[in-house]
Amino acid sequence: MEKDASFLFGGITFNRKKFATDFDRFKGHKTSDNSLEKLELVENEKSEMEDATNTCVGKKRKRKEKGTVPDSVDGFSVFKNSKLKKEAASEENDQSANELLEGKKEYHRQLERDALFRKLHGIHVSGSNVPSPLHSFAELRSRYKCRLYLLRNLAELGFKEPTPIQRQAIPVLLSGRECFACAPTGSGKTFAFVFPILVKLKDTSNDGVRAVILSPTKELAAQTTRECRKLAKGKKFYIRLMTKKLAKSGDFSKLRCDILISTPLRLQFAIRKGKLDLSRVEFLVLDESDKLFEPGLLEQVDFVVNACTNPSILRSLFSATLPDIVEDRARTIMHDAVRVIIGRKNSASETIKQKLVFVGSEEGKLLALRQSFAESLNPPVLVFVQNKERAKELYDELKLEDFRADVIHSDLSQTQRENAVDNFRAGKTWVLIATDVVSRGMDFKGVNCVLNYDFPDAAAAYIHRIGRTGRAGRRGEAITFYTEADIPFLRNIANVITSSGGEVPEWIMSMTKKKWKKHRPQRETISTQPDI
Ligand SMILES: Nc1ncnc2c1ncn2[C@@H]1O[C@H](COP(=O)(O)OP(=O)(O)OP(=O)(O)O)[C@@H](O)[C@H]1O
DSSP, rough: OOOGGGGGGTTOOOOOOGGGGHHHHTTTTTTTTHHHHHHHHHHHHHHHOOOOHHHHHHHHHHHHHTSSSSOOTTTHHHHHHHHHHHHHHHHHHHHHHHHHHHHHHHHHHHHHHHHHHHHTTTTTEEEOOOOOSOOOOOOOHHOOOHHHHHHHHHHTOOOOOOHHHHHHHHHHHTTOOOOEEEOOOOOOOOHHHHHHHHHHOOOSSSSOEEEEEESSHHHHHHHHHHHHHHHTTOOOOOOOOOOOHHHHHTTTTOOOOEEEEEEEHHHHHHHHHHHOOOOOOOEEETTTTHHHTSTTHHHHHHHHHHHHOOOOEEEEEEEEEOOOHHHHHHHHTTTTOOOEEESSSSSOOEEEEEEEEEEEHHHHHHHHHHHHHHOOSSEEEEEEEHHHHHHHHHHHHHTTOOOOOOEOOTTTTHHHHHHHHHHHHHTTEEEEEEEETTTTOOOOTTOOOEESSSSSSSSHHHHHHHTTTTTTTTEEEEEEEEEEEGGHHHHHHHHHHHTTOOOOOOHHHHOOOOOOHHHHHOHHHHHHHOOO
Protein backbone atom coordinates (compact mmCIF):
# COMPACT_ATOMS: atom_id res chain seq x y z
CA MET A 1 0.00 0.00 0.00
CA GLU A 2 1.34 3.37 -0.87
CA LYS A 3 1.64 6.16 1.58
CA ASP A 4 -0.90 8.32 -0.24
CA ALA A 5 -3.54 5.78 0.63
CA SER A 6 -3.70 7.47 4.02
CA PHE A 7 -6.14 10.06 2.79
CA LEU A 8 -8.28 7.57 0.97
CA PHE A 9 -11.83 7.88 2.30
CA GLY A 10 -10.77 10.65 4.70
CA GLY A 11 -13.39 12.88 6.25
CA ILE A 12 -16.36 10.60 5.76
CA THR A 13 -18.33 9.69 8.84
CA PHE A 14 -20.82 6.94 9.44
CA ASN A 15 -24.44 8.02 9.55
CA ARG A 16 -26.22 6.15 12.29
CA LYS A 17 -29.63 6.98 10.89
CA LYS A 18 -28.89 4.42 8.27
CA PHE A 19 -29.54 1.68 10.78
CA ALA A 20 -33.19 2.60 10.58
CA THR A 21 -34.17 0.26 7.73
CA ASP A 22 -32.86 -2.82 9.36
CA PHE A 23 -34.34 -1.89 12.68
CA ASP A 24 -37.66 -1.46 10.93
CA ARG A 25 -37.84 -5.10 10.06
CA PHE A 26 -37.87 -5.95 13.68
CA LYS A 27 -40.90 -3.74 14.34
CA GLY A 28 -43.34 -5.87 16.18
CA HIS A 29 -40.65 -8.53 16.20
CA LYS A 30 -39.03 -9.25 19.47
CA THR A 31 -35.52 -9.56 18.17
CA SER A 32 -34.69 -6.09 16.97
CA ASP A 33 -31.59 -4.31 18.11
CA ASN A 34 -33.84 -1.34 18.48
CA SER A 35 -36.25 -3.25 20.62
CA LEU A 36 -33.30 -4.44 22.63
CA GLU A 37 -32.47 -0.83 23.31
CA LYS A 38 -36.10 -0.24 24.20
CA LEU A 39 -36.01 -3.31 26.37
CA GLU A 40 -33.04 -2.03 28.24
CA LEU A 41 -34.60 1.38 28.56
CA VAL A 42 -37.85 0.03 29.90
CA GLU A 43 -36.02 -2.38 32.12
CA ASN A 44 -34.14 0.52 33.60
CA GLU A 45 -37.40 2.36 34.04
CA LYS A 46 -38.85 -0.75 35.58
CA SER A 47 -36.05 -1.14 38.07
CA GLU A 48 -36.33 2.55 38.87
CA MET A 49 -40.01 1.98 39.42
CA GLU A 50 -39.25 -1.03 41.56
CA ASP A 51 -36.82 1.05 43.56
CA ALA A 52 -39.46 3.71 43.97
CA THR A 53 -42.06 1.12 44.97
CA ASN A 54 -39.64 -0.41 47.42
CA THR A 55 -38.93 2.99 48.84
CA CYS A 56 -42.66 3.59 49.16
CA VAL A 57 -43.16 0.21 50.74
CA GLY A 58 -40.31 0.94 53.07
CA LYS A 59 -41.77 4.29 54.01
CA LYS A 60 -45.20 2.76 54.36
CA ARG A 61 -43.78 0.03 56.54
CA LYS A 62 -42.07 2.61 58.65
CA ARG A 63 -45.21 4.68 58.87
CA LYS A 64 -47.16 1.52 59.62
CA GLU A 65 -44.69 0.61 62.26
CA LYS A 66 -45.20 4.07 63.69
CA GLY A 67 -48.93 3.47 63.45
CA THR A 68 -49.49 6.53 61.24
CA VAL A 69 -50.94 4.74 58.21
CA PRO A 70 -54.44 3.52 58.70
CA ASP A 71 -55.60 0.23 57.25
CA SER A 72 -58.21 0.67 54.58
CA VAL A 73 -61.47 1.73 56.05
CA ASP A 74 -64.79 0.81 54.52
CA GLY A 75 -66.44 3.84 53.04
CA PHE A 76 -63.11 5.69 52.53
CA SER A 77 -62.74 4.79 48.88
CA VAL A 78 -59.73 7.01 48.38
CA PHE A 79 -57.50 4.53 50.19
CA LYS A 80 -59.23 1.51 48.71
CA ASN A 81 -58.95 2.87 45.11
CA SER A 82 -55.32 3.76 45.41
CA LYS A 83 -54.53 0.26 46.64
CA LEU A 84 -56.44 -1.28 43.75
CA LYS A 85 -54.69 1.02 41.30
CA LYS A 86 -51.32 0.08 42.71
CA GLU A 87 -52.11 -3.59 42.42
CA ALA A 88 -53.27 -3.15 38.84
CA ALA A 89 -50.17 -1.10 38.02
CA SER A 90 -47.89 -3.66 39.56
CA GLU A 91 -49.64 -6.44 37.60
CA GLU A 92 -49.16 -4.42 34.42
CA ASN A 93 -45.53 -3.88 35.29
CA ASP A 94 -45.05 -7.57 35.90
CA GLN A 95 -46.70 -8.39 32.62
CA SER A 96 -44.60 -5.95 30.61
CA ALA A 97 -41.48 -7.05 32.45
CA ASN A 98 -42.23 -10.63 31.46
CA GLU A 99 -42.86 -9.62 27.88
CA LEU A 100 -39.62 -7.68 27.81
CA LEU A 101 -37.69 -10.52 29.29
CA GLU A 102 -39.20 -12.89 26.75
CA GLY A 103 -38.29 -10.37 24.01
CA LYS A 104 -34.72 -10.28 25.19
CA LYS A 105 -34.55 -14.06 25.25
CA GLU A 106 -35.97 -14.19 21.74
CA TYR A 107 -33.38 -11.67 20.61
CA HIS A 108 -30.60 -13.92 21.86
CA ARG A 109 -32.26 -16.96 20.31
CA GLN A 110 -32.30 -15.05 16.99
CA LEU A 111 -28.60 -14.30 17.34
CA GLU A 112 -27.98 -18.01 17.84
CA ARG A 113 -30.11 -18.92 14.83
CA ASP A 114 -28.19 -16.36 12.73
CA ALA A 115 -24.87 -17.79 13.88
CA LEU A 116 -25.95 -21.32 12.99
CA PHE A 117 -27.25 -20.24 9.61
CA ARG A 118 -24.03 -18.37 8.86
CA LYS A 119 -22.00 -21.41 9.82
CA LEU A 120 -24.04 -23.53 7.46
CA HIS A 121 -23.21 -21.20 4.56
CA GLY A 122 -19.59 -20.46 5.47
CA ILE A 123 -20.39 -16.83 6.27
CA HIS A 124 -18.04 -15.09 8.70
CA VAL A 125 -18.86 -11.62 9.94
CA SER A 126 -17.38 -9.06 12.22
CA GLY A 127 -18.71 -5.70 13.29
CA SER A 128 -21.43 -4.55 15.61
CA ASN A 129 -25.15 -5.20 15.08
CA VAL A 130 -24.65 -7.28 11.96
CA PRO A 131 -28.04 -7.73 10.27
CA SER A 132 -29.42 -11.24 9.98
CA PRO A 133 -28.52 -13.10 6.79
CA LEU A 134 -31.16 -13.67 4.12
CA HIS A 135 -32.88 -17.04 4.05
CA SER A 136 -34.52 -16.37 0.71
CA PHE A 137 -34.95 -13.68 -1.91
CA ALA A 138 -38.57 -13.33 -0.80
CA GLU A 139 -37.33 -11.91 2.51
CA LEU A 140 -36.09 -8.89 0.60
CA ARG A 141 -39.69 -7.86 0.19
CA SER A 142 -40.80 -8.46 3.75
CA ARG A 143 -37.68 -7.01 5.35
CA TYR A 144 -36.71 -4.23 2.96
CA LYS A 145 -39.87 -3.58 0.96
CA CYS A 146 -37.93 -4.32 -2.20
CA ARG A 147 -39.92 -3.62 -5.37
CA LEU A 148 -41.52 -6.55 -7.14
CA TYR A 149 -39.76 -5.90 -10.44
CA LEU A 150 -36.44 -6.83 -8.79
CA LEU A 151 -37.73 -10.15 -7.54
CA ARG A 152 -39.26 -10.80 -10.94
CA ASN A 153 -35.91 -10.11 -12.61
CA LEU A 154 -34.09 -12.42 -10.22
CA ALA A 155 -36.58 -15.15 -11.05
CA GLU A 156 -36.19 -14.50 -14.78
CA LEU A 157 -32.43 -14.83 -14.40
CA GLY A 158 -33.10 -18.23 -12.91
CA PHE A 159 -31.75 -17.38 -9.46
CA LYS A 160 -33.57 -19.52 -6.94
CA GLU A 161 -31.77 -18.55 -3.79
CA PRO A 162 -29.13 -16.07 -2.73
CA THR A 163 -25.48 -17.09 -2.75
CA PRO A 164 -23.71 -16.83 0.63
CA ILE A 165 -22.21 -13.41 -0.13
CA GLN A 166 -25.63 -12.17 -1.25
CA ARG A 167 -27.26 -13.58 1.90
CA GLN A 168 -25.09 -11.40 4.09
CA ALA A 169 -23.83 -8.42 2.09
CA ILE A 170 -27.27 -7.40 0.79
CA PRO A 171 -28.81 -6.97 4.28
CA VAL A 172 -25.67 -5.19 5.45
CA LEU A 173 -25.85 -2.62 2.66
CA LEU A 174 -29.62 -2.31 2.85
CA SER A 175 -29.27 -1.53 6.54
CA GLY A 176 -27.14 1.43 5.61
CA ARG A 177 -23.90 -0.09 6.78
CA GLU A 178 -20.60 0.11 4.97
CA CYS A 179 -19.08 -3.20 4.08
CA PHE A 180 -15.91 -4.88 3.01
CA ALA A 181 -16.47 -8.28 1.57
CA CYS A 182 -14.30 -11.15 0.43
CA ALA A 183 -15.95 -14.09 -1.34
CA PRO A 184 -14.67 -16.66 -3.84
CA THR A 185 -14.56 -16.01 -7.56
CA GLY A 186 -17.83 -16.61 -9.34
CA SER A 187 -19.89 -16.47 -6.14
CA GLY A 188 -22.24 -13.65 -7.16
CA LYS A 189 -20.55 -10.59 -5.69
CA THR A 190 -21.80 -8.35 -8.52
CA PHE A 191 -25.46 -8.71 -7.60
CA ALA A 192 -24.53 -8.46 -3.92
CA PHE A 193 -23.66 -4.80 -4.47
CA VAL A 194 -25.90 -3.95 -7.44
CA PHE A 195 -29.08 -5.18 -5.76
CA PRO A 196 -28.94 -2.87 -2.70
CA ILE A 197 -28.18 0.09 -4.95
CA LEU A 198 -31.31 -0.52 -7.01
CA VAL A 199 -33.45 -1.01 -3.90
CA LYS A 200 -32.16 2.12 -2.22
CA LEU A 201 -32.26 4.42 -5.24
CA LYS A 202 -35.93 3.43 -5.69
CA ASP A 203 -36.52 5.50 -8.84
CA THR A 204 -34.62 7.56 -11.35
CA SER A 205 -34.12 11.20 -10.38
CA ASN A 206 -32.73 14.48 -11.67
CA ASP A 207 -30.21 14.64 -8.86
CA GLY A 208 -27.29 13.56 -10.99
CA VAL A 209 -25.07 10.56 -10.35
CA ARG A 210 -26.15 8.74 -7.17
CA ALA A 211 -24.12 5.55 -7.41
CA VAL A 212 -20.63 4.89 -8.72
CA ILE A 213 -19.11 1.47 -9.32
CA LEU A 214 -15.38 1.40 -9.95
CA SER A 215 -13.85 -1.53 -11.83
CA PRO A 216 -10.15 -2.00 -12.60
CA THR A 217 -10.65 -2.83 -16.30
CA LYS A 218 -12.85 -1.61 -19.14
CA GLU A 219 -14.02 -5.16 -19.84
CA LEU A 220 -15.19 -5.62 -16.28
CA ALA A 221 -16.86 -2.19 -16.21
CA ALA A 222 -18.78 -3.13 -19.38
CA GLN A 223 -19.80 -6.48 -17.92
CA THR A 224 -20.98 -4.89 -14.65
CA THR A 225 -23.04 -2.37 -16.64
CA ARG A 226 -24.73 -5.22 -18.49
CA GLU A 227 -25.46 -7.08 -15.24
CA CYS A 228 -26.80 -3.93 -13.64
CA ARG A 229 -29.16 -3.35 -16.58
CA LYS A 230 -30.33 -6.95 -16.43
CA LEU A 231 -31.32 -6.57 -12.80
CA ALA A 232 -32.96 -3.18 -13.41
CA LYS A 233 -34.96 -4.47 -16.39
CA GLY A 234 -38.44 -2.95 -16.57
CA LYS A 235 -37.51 0.02 -14.42
CA LYS A 236 -36.45 3.36 -15.86
CA PHE A 237 -32.99 3.88 -14.45
CA TYR A 238 -30.18 5.63 -16.27
CA ILE A 239 -27.28 3.22 -15.95
CA ARG A 240 -24.21 4.40 -17.84
CA LEU A 241 -20.86 2.93 -18.71
CA MET A 242 -18.12 5.56 -18.81
CA THR A 243 -16.79 5.20 -22.33
CA LYS A 244 -13.82 7.08 -23.71
CA LYS A 245 -16.19 9.36 -25.63
CA LEU A 246 -18.34 10.06 -22.59
CA ALA A 247 -15.28 10.84 -20.46
CA LYS A 248 -13.96 13.24 -23.10
CA SER A 249 -17.06 15.06 -24.21
CA GLY A 250 -20.04 14.01 -22.08
CA ASP A 251 -21.71 16.89 -20.28
CA PHE A 252 -23.11 15.27 -17.17
CA SER A 253 -24.94 18.45 -16.18
CA LYS A 254 -27.25 17.75 -19.11
CA LEU A 255 -27.07 13.98 -19.12
CA ARG A 256 -29.36 11.89 -16.92
CA CYS A 257 -27.37 9.32 -14.98
CA ASP A 258 -28.33 7.41 -11.83
CA ILE A 259 -25.61 4.78 -11.76
CA LEU A 260 -22.21 5.27 -13.33
CA ILE A 261 -19.79 2.41 -13.92
CA SER A 262 -16.24 3.27 -14.82
CA THR A 263 -12.57 2.56 -14.55
CA PRO A 264 -10.81 4.99 -12.18
CA LEU A 265 -8.81 6.67 -14.94
CA ARG A 266 -11.81 7.56 -17.08
CA LEU A 267 -13.74 8.85 -14.10
CA GLN A 268 -10.82 10.96 -12.95
CA PHE A 269 -10.53 12.37 -16.45
CA ALA A 270 -14.23 13.32 -16.57
CA ILE A 271 -14.11 14.93 -13.12
CA ARG A 272 -11.03 16.93 -14.05
CA LYS A 273 -12.79 18.21 -17.14
CA GLY A 274 -15.23 19.73 -14.70
CA LYS A 275 -18.33 18.22 -16.22
CA LEU A 276 -19.01 15.59 -13.64
CA ASP A 277 -20.24 16.36 -10.14
CA LEU A 278 -20.10 13.45 -7.69
CA SER A 279 -21.21 15.36 -4.61
CA ARG A 280 -24.55 13.55 -4.48
CA VAL A 281 -23.21 10.05 -4.77
CA GLU A 282 -24.89 7.86 -2.18
CA PHE A 283 -23.16 4.57 -3.04
CA LEU A 284 -19.58 3.97 -3.99
CA VAL A 285 -18.48 0.43 -4.77
CA LEU A 286 -14.85 -0.52 -5.25
CA ASP A 287 -15.06 -3.81 -7.10
CA GLU A 288 -11.86 -5.89 -7.13
CA SER A 289 -10.84 -3.51 -4.39
CA ASP A 290 -7.38 -4.98 -3.78
CA LYS A 291 -6.51 -4.36 -7.42
CA LEU A 292 -7.84 -0.80 -7.17
CA PHE A 293 -5.61 -0.24 -4.14
CA GLU A 294 -2.47 -1.19 -6.07
CA PRO A 295 0.04 1.48 -7.03
CA GLY A 296 -0.90 2.88 -10.41
CA LEU A 297 -4.64 2.79 -9.76
CA LEU A 298 -4.63 3.98 -6.16
CA GLU A 299 -4.07 7.65 -6.94
CA GLN A 300 -6.94 7.71 -9.41
CA VAL A 301 -9.20 5.85 -6.98
CA ASP A 302 -8.28 8.27 -4.25
CA PHE A 303 -9.14 11.17 -6.51
CA VAL A 304 -12.57 9.70 -7.22
CA VAL A 305 -13.21 8.90 -3.56
CA ASN A 306 -12.40 12.47 -2.59
CA ALA A 307 -14.76 13.77 -5.27
CA CYS A 308 -17.63 11.86 -3.65
CA THR A 309 -18.23 14.40 -0.90
CA ASN A 310 -21.70 13.41 0.29
CA PRO A 311 -21.19 12.89 4.06
CA SER A 312 -23.70 10.06 4.20
CA ILE A 313 -22.16 8.10 1.34
CA LEU A 314 -22.04 4.31 1.74
CA ARG A 315 -18.82 2.77 0.55
CA SER A 316 -18.20 -0.89 0.00
CA LEU A 317 -15.21 -2.97 -1.02
CA PHE A 318 -15.62 -6.31 -2.80
CA SER A 319 -13.05 -8.82 -3.96
CA ALA A 320 -12.15 -12.49 -4.01
CA THR A 321 -8.84 -11.59 -2.44
CA LEU A 322 -8.50 -9.20 0.46
CA PRO A 323 -4.91 -8.86 1.61
CA ASP A 324 -4.43 -7.88 5.24
CA ILE A 325 -2.92 -4.58 4.24
CA VAL A 326 -6.05 -3.56 2.33
CA GLU A 327 -8.24 -4.77 5.15
CA ASP A 328 -6.22 -2.88 7.75
CA ARG A 329 -6.48 0.26 5.66
CA ALA A 330 -10.22 -0.22 5.27
CA ARG A 331 -10.63 -0.76 9.01
CA THR A 332 -8.97 2.51 9.93
CA ILE A 333 -11.26 4.53 7.73
CA MET A 334 -14.53 2.63 7.66
CA HIS A 335 -15.09 2.54 11.40
CA ASP A 336 -18.51 1.00 11.52
CA ALA A 337 -18.18 -1.21 8.48
CA VAL A 338 -19.20 -4.82 8.57
CA ARG A 339 -16.64 -7.35 7.40
CA VAL A 340 -18.06 -10.27 5.50
CA ILE A 341 -15.85 -13.20 4.55
CA ILE A 342 -17.20 -16.24 2.75
CA GLY A 343 -15.34 -19.47 3.32
CA ARG A 344 -11.65 -19.05 3.88
CA LYS A 345 -10.19 -15.69 3.08
CA ASN A 346 -8.09 -15.51 -0.07
CA SER A 347 -8.85 -19.01 -1.24
CA ALA A 348 -9.98 -20.43 -4.56
CA SER A 349 -13.41 -21.77 -5.34
CA GLU A 350 -13.74 -25.40 -4.23
CA THR A 351 -15.42 -26.39 -7.47
CA ILE A 352 -12.13 -26.02 -9.38
CA LYS A 353 -9.88 -29.05 -9.77
CA GLN A 354 -6.35 -27.67 -9.61
CA LYS A 355 -3.24 -29.29 -11.04
CA LEU A 356 0.44 -28.32 -11.15
CA VAL A 357 2.42 -29.61 -14.16
CA PHE A 358 6.21 -29.54 -14.34
CA VAL A 359 7.39 -28.65 -17.86
CA GLY A 360 11.12 -28.30 -17.19
CA SER A 361 12.00 -25.24 -19.21
CA GLU A 362 10.23 -22.65 -21.36
CA GLU A 363 10.71 -24.91 -24.39
CA GLY A 364 8.80 -27.67 -22.67
CA LYS A 365 5.66 -25.56 -22.42
CA LEU A 366 4.59 -25.58 -26.07
CA LEU A 367 5.07 -29.31 -26.20
CA ALA A 368 3.06 -29.83 -23.02
CA LEU A 369 0.32 -27.54 -24.30
CA ARG A 370 0.00 -29.34 -27.63
CA GLN A 371 0.06 -32.67 -25.91
CA SER A 372 -2.58 -31.60 -23.43
CA PHE A 373 -4.84 -30.29 -26.24
CA ALA A 374 -4.28 -33.43 -28.29
CA GLU A 375 -5.22 -35.68 -25.38
CA SER A 376 -8.26 -33.83 -24.17
CA LEU A 377 -9.23 -30.42 -25.37
CA ASN A 378 -12.41 -29.49 -23.60
CA PRO A 379 -13.25 -25.99 -24.87
CA PRO A 380 -13.70 -23.23 -23.96
CA VAL A 381 -10.16 -22.96 -22.59
CA LEU A 382 -8.57 -19.78 -21.30
CA VAL A 383 -4.76 -19.65 -21.53
CA PHE A 384 -2.93 -17.06 -19.42
CA VAL A 385 0.51 -15.72 -20.23
CA GLN A 386 2.73 -13.20 -18.47
CA ASN A 387 2.49 -10.21 -20.80
CA LYS A 388 1.16 -8.97 -24.12
CA GLU A 389 4.36 -9.82 -26.02
CA ARG A 390 4.05 -13.42 -24.98
CA ALA A 391 0.34 -13.40 -25.79
CA LYS A 392 1.16 -12.34 -29.35
CA GLU A 393 3.93 -14.93 -29.63
CA LEU A 394 1.75 -17.78 -28.41
CA TYR A 395 -1.07 -16.70 -30.69
CA ASP A 396 1.31 -16.70 -33.67
CA GLU A 397 2.23 -20.26 -32.81
CA LEU A 398 -1.34 -21.49 -32.42
CA LYS A 399 -3.39 -19.45 -34.86
CA LEU A 400 -2.96 -21.86 -37.73
CA GLU A 401 -3.91 -24.92 -35.76
CA ASP A 402 -7.43 -26.15 -35.79
CA PHE A 403 -8.47 -25.35 -32.26
CA ARG A 404 -9.80 -21.89 -33.09
CA ALA A 405 -7.51 -19.74 -31.00
CA ASP A 406 -7.83 -16.01 -30.44
CA VAL A 407 -5.99 -13.51 -28.31
CA ILE A 408 -6.77 -10.57 -26.03
CA HIS A 409 -4.33 -8.04 -24.58
CA SER A 410 -4.03 -4.33 -23.96
CA ASP A 411 -2.44 -3.48 -27.34
CA LEU A 412 -5.67 -4.32 -29.16
CA SER A 413 -8.27 -1.65 -29.86
CA GLN A 414 -11.38 -1.54 -27.71
CA THR A 415 -13.43 -3.07 -30.53
CA GLN A 416 -10.91 -5.87 -31.05
CA ARG A 417 -10.97 -6.62 -27.34
CA GLU A 418 -14.75 -6.64 -27.30
CA ASN A 419 -14.87 -8.93 -30.31
CA ALA A 420 -12.41 -11.33 -28.70
CA VAL A 421 -14.56 -11.49 -25.56
CA ASP A 422 -17.82 -11.83 -27.54
CA ASN A 423 -16.48 -14.59 -29.80
CA PHE A 424 -15.20 -16.52 -26.83
CA ARG A 425 -18.54 -16.11 -25.04
CA ALA A 426 -20.41 -17.21 -28.14
CA GLY A 427 -18.27 -20.33 -28.54
CA LYS A 428 -16.77 -19.21 -31.86
CA THR A 429 -13.34 -19.23 -30.23
CA TRP A 430 -12.30 -22.35 -28.36
CA VAL A 431 -9.00 -21.20 -26.95
CA LEU A 432 -8.53 -17.62 -25.80
CA ILE A 433 -4.96 -16.57 -25.07
CA ALA A 434 -5.00 -13.74 -22.56
CA THR A 435 -2.99 -11.54 -20.28
CA ASP A 436 -4.20 -10.62 -16.81
CA VAL A 437 -6.42 -8.00 -18.46
CA VAL A 438 -9.27 -10.52 -18.25
CA SER A 439 -8.15 -12.35 -15.14
CA ARG A 440 -10.39 -10.44 -12.75
CA GLY A 441 -14.14 -10.41 -12.60
CA MET A 442 -14.84 -11.55 -16.16
CA ASP A 443 -17.76 -13.95 -16.20
CA PHE A 444 -17.22 -16.17 -19.24
CA LYS A 445 -19.95 -18.68 -18.66
CA GLY A 446 -18.92 -22.27 -18.97
CA VAL A 447 -15.12 -21.99 -19.26
CA ASN A 448 -14.05 -25.60 -18.73
CA CYS A 449 -10.37 -25.09 -18.21
CA VAL A 450 -7.93 -22.35 -17.30
CA LEU A 451 -4.37 -23.07 -18.30
CA ASN A 452 -1.63 -20.98 -16.71
CA TYR A 453 0.95 -21.23 -19.48
CA ASP A 454 3.07 -18.80 -17.51
CA PHE A 455 3.19 -19.11 -13.76
CA PRO A 456 1.14 -16.29 -12.15
CA ASP A 457 3.05 -13.46 -10.54
CA ALA A 458 1.27 -13.72 -7.17
CA ALA A 459 -1.13 -15.96 -5.25
CA ALA A 460 -3.94 -13.41 -5.71
CA ALA A 461 -3.35 -13.40 -9.48
CA TYR A 462 -3.58 -17.20 -9.42
CA ILE A 463 -6.90 -17.13 -7.54
CA HIS A 464 -8.43 -14.63 -9.98
CA ARG A 465 -7.11 -16.35 -13.11
CA ILE A 466 -8.37 -19.80 -12.22
CA GLY A 467 -11.60 -18.21 -11.00
CA ARG A 468 -12.66 -17.76 -14.65
CA THR A 469 -13.73 -21.39 -14.46
CA GLY A 470 -15.85 -23.18 -11.84
CA ARG A 471 -18.26 -20.27 -11.51
CA ALA A 472 -21.71 -20.17 -9.93
CA GLY A 473 -21.31 -23.68 -8.54
CA ARG A 474 -20.18 -25.29 -11.83
CA ARG A 475 -17.13 -27.54 -12.04
CA GLY A 476 -13.89 -26.39 -13.64
CA GLU A 477 -10.28 -27.36 -14.14
CA ALA A 478 -7.11 -25.32 -13.67
CA ILE A 479 -3.70 -26.44 -14.94
CA THR A 480 -0.56 -24.52 -14.03
CA PHE A 481 2.71 -25.10 -15.86
CA TYR A 482 5.88 -24.51 -13.88
CA THR A 483 9.54 -24.49 -14.83
CA GLU A 484 12.72 -24.77 -12.75
CA ALA A 485 12.66 -20.98 -12.38
CA ASP A 486 9.15 -21.06 -10.88
CA ILE A 487 9.89 -23.71 -8.24
CA PRO A 488 10.79 -21.27 -5.43
CA PHE A 489 7.31 -19.75 -5.80
CA LEU A 490 5.39 -23.02 -5.88
CA ARG A 491 4.62 -23.14 -2.18
CA ASN A 492 2.42 -20.03 -2.30
CA ILE A 493 0.23 -21.54 -5.00
CA ALA A 494 0.28 -24.89 -3.22
CA ASN A 495 -1.21 -23.21 -0.16
CA VAL A 496 -4.11 -21.92 -2.24
CA ILE A 497 -4.65 -25.41 -3.63
CA THR A 498 -4.69 -27.11 -0.24
CA SER A 499 -6.86 -24.47 1.39
CA SER A 500 -9.53 -25.10 -1.24
CA GLY A 501 -9.44 -28.85 -0.69
CA GLY A 502 -6.90 -29.87 -3.36
CA GLU A 503 -3.80 -32.02 -2.95
CA VAL A 504 -0.16 -31.20 -3.67
CA PRO A 505 2.98 -33.32 -3.32
CA GLU A 506 4.55 -33.36 0.12
CA TRP A 507 7.90 -31.98 -1.13
CA ILE A 508 6.21 -28.77 -2.23
CA MET A 509 4.46 -28.32 1.11
CA SER A 510 7.76 -28.76 2.95
CA MET A 511 9.38 -25.90 1.03
CA THR A 512 9.70 -22.61 2.87
CA LYS A 513 7.10 -20.05 1.94
CA LYS A 514 8.55 -17.32 -0.20
CA LYS A 515 7.87 -13.73 0.75
CA TRP A 516 6.06 -13.01 -2.43
CA LYS A 517 7.32 -10.14 -4.48
CA LYS A 518 5.86 -10.15 -7.96
CA HIS A 519 7.40 -13.10 -9.76
CA ARG A 520 7.88 -11.95 -13.32
CA PRO A 521 11.03 -13.63 -14.63
CA GLN A 522 12.47 -12.87 -18.02
CA ARG A 523 11.12 -15.74 -20.13
CA GLU A 524 12.45 -17.04 -23.42
CA THR A 525 10.50 -16.20 -26.57
CA ILE A 526 7.70 -18.61 -27.41
CA SER A 527 8.55 -20.08 -30.77
CA THR A 528 9.15 -23.34 -32.51
CA GLN A 529 10.75 -21.52 -35.42
CA PRO A 530 14.50 -22.16 -35.64
CA ASP A 531 16.69 -19.14 -34.72
CA ILE A 532 18.20 -17.64 -37.86
N1 LIG B 1 -28.15 -16.18 -6.66
C1 LIG B 1 -27.60 -16.67 -7.74
N2 LIG B 1 -27.94 -17.90 -8.19
C2 LIG B 1 -27.36 -18.42 -9.29
N3 LIG B 1 -26.44 -17.79 -10.04
C3 LIG B 1 -26.06 -16.56 -9.64
C4 LIG B 1 -26.61 -15.93 -8.49
N4 LIG B 1 -26.05 -14.72 -8.36
C5 LIG B 1 -25.19 -14.58 -9.37
N5 LIG B 1 -25.18 -15.67 -10.15
C6 LIG B 1 -24.36 -15.92 -11.36
O1 LIG B 1 -23.06 -16.32 -10.92
C7 LIG B 1 -22.09 -15.93 -11.87
C8 LIG B 1 -20.92 -15.28 -11.17
O2 LIG B 1 -21.33 -14.07 -10.56
P1 LIG B 1 -20.36 -12.82 -10.44
O3 LIG B 1 -19.76 -12.49 -11.76
O4 LIG B 1 -21.08 -11.76 -9.73
O5 LIG B 1 -19.21 -13.46 -9.53
P2 LIG B 1 -18.10 -12.72 -8.65
O6 LIG B 1 -18.23 -13.25 -7.29
O7 LIG B 1 -18.19 -11.25 -8.84
O8 LIG B 1 -16.78 -13.30 -9.31
P3 LIG B 1 -15.33 -12.63 -9.49
O9 LIG B 1 -14.65 -12.68 -8.18
O10 LIG B 1 -14.67 -13.49 -10.49
O11 LIG B 1 -15.55 -11.23 -9.95
C9 LIG B 1 -22.78 -15.00 -12.86
O12 LIG B 1 -22.99 -15.71 -14.06
C10 LIG B 1 -24.10 -14.68 -12.20
O13 LIG B 1 -25.12 -14.47 -13.14
